[in-house]
Amino acid sequence: xxxxxxRFTKVKNSIVVMLLMAIIAAGCGxxxxxxxxxxxxxxxxxxxxxxxxxxxxxxxxxxxxxxELVEIEDPILQLMGEAEFQPSESKEIVGAGGxxxxxxxxxxxxxxxxxxxxxxxWEEGVEPLETFRINVIVH
Numbered sequence: 001x002x003x004x005x006x007r008f009t010k011v012k013n014s015i016v017v018m019l020l021m022a023i024i025a026a027g028c029g030x031x032x033x034x035x036x037x038x039x040x041x042x043x044x045x046x047x048x049x050x051x052x053x054x055x056x057x058x059x060x061x062x063x064x065x066x067x068e069l070v071e072i073e074d075p076i077l078q079l080m081g082e083a084e085f086q087p088s089e090s091k092e093i094v095g096a097g098g099x100x101x102x103x104x105x106x107x108x109x110x111x112x113x114x115x116x117x118x119x120x121x122w123e124e125g126v127e128p129l130e131t132f133r134i135n136v137i138v139h
Contacts, residue, residue: 036134044135052080053104055116057132060097061085064122065129067100070115076138077112078105109138 033052034045047053057067069079080103087098102116113135117128 038132040134041132042134044137046137046139047106048139049106049109051106053077053106053114053136054101055104055132056099056101057116057118058097059085059100059118060095062095062097064120065118066121067102067116067118067132068121069102070117071113072104075108076106076110077114077136078107079103080105106136106138111135111137 033054034047036045036053036055038057045053059065059067067083072079083100083102085098085100088096104114113133116132118130118132119126119128
């Protein structure tokens, strides 16, 4: 006959099993947010379905310039709402810029090019001041 286990041992073993399952589950899924900035311009990014691309780029809307999403393939990437603007820490300086952050969800496997341009939205036929482009490969 097997020795009787105490109630404490059963609870302790259950906790260990639950922790192991949580660790295994965390290692199996996407790792969350992939943070990108202008240093990543021109790069190839590898991602998994469910991850979020958080692209933060310097911007100064007081000049009329702003970042716009130019190319996005709906079956692969999906914009999550509007870009968020965070003013720089120099709040005392009138007209100081800040950072615009776009959050884009990876929704399907495939390959696409993501392009953002920095321009004045009302100016037609004018080249953008800057372009941010990445190639995204989703596994």
